Amino acid sequence: MTAAFFRGKRRRAAAAAGAVTFGLLALSACDKPTPLATVTVGSTTVTTEAACYEKGKELGDKALNECVKDKTPKTVKVKHGDKVRVGVEPDIADKGWVAVTSGAMGPVQRTNQLKQTYTTLDGDELFVNQQMRRVEDSTILTILTKDGVWNFKLELDKG
Incomplete structure (x- = not known):
């Protein structure tokens, strides 16, 4: 009876060790997520991983x-x-980053290179198209570093 008890214990221990080993292998095969960028407007916060990131x-x-040109950016009104x-993670801030928006004549730089983890932009200015002298209904806000791109779609809420 004692021998059967120990065999069962060994089997459970071997199964547990196998499960742990399999779990570690599965985790090591996963790609590490990219640093995140966040946009907050009022009480709405949207966070996204990079459209491209080459650490x-x-x-x-x-x-x-x-x-x-990422076609699926998260949207904020x-x-x-x-x-x-x-806002950006410290990994992004340490490298330096800029914020740009889409424009009819190409990207419009909205900040100088920043080394801080956040900045505040005037929402009204982001939709003004200086070349066409009109207000756009939407724009793409892009965070750029040398090794990554994060995109957000900003929509003007006229309501």
């Missing part, structure tokens, strides 16, 4: 252009007078 390696022009708060 430590510079994105080439072709890759950068493709990343900026912005009312007249709202402040748009942009």
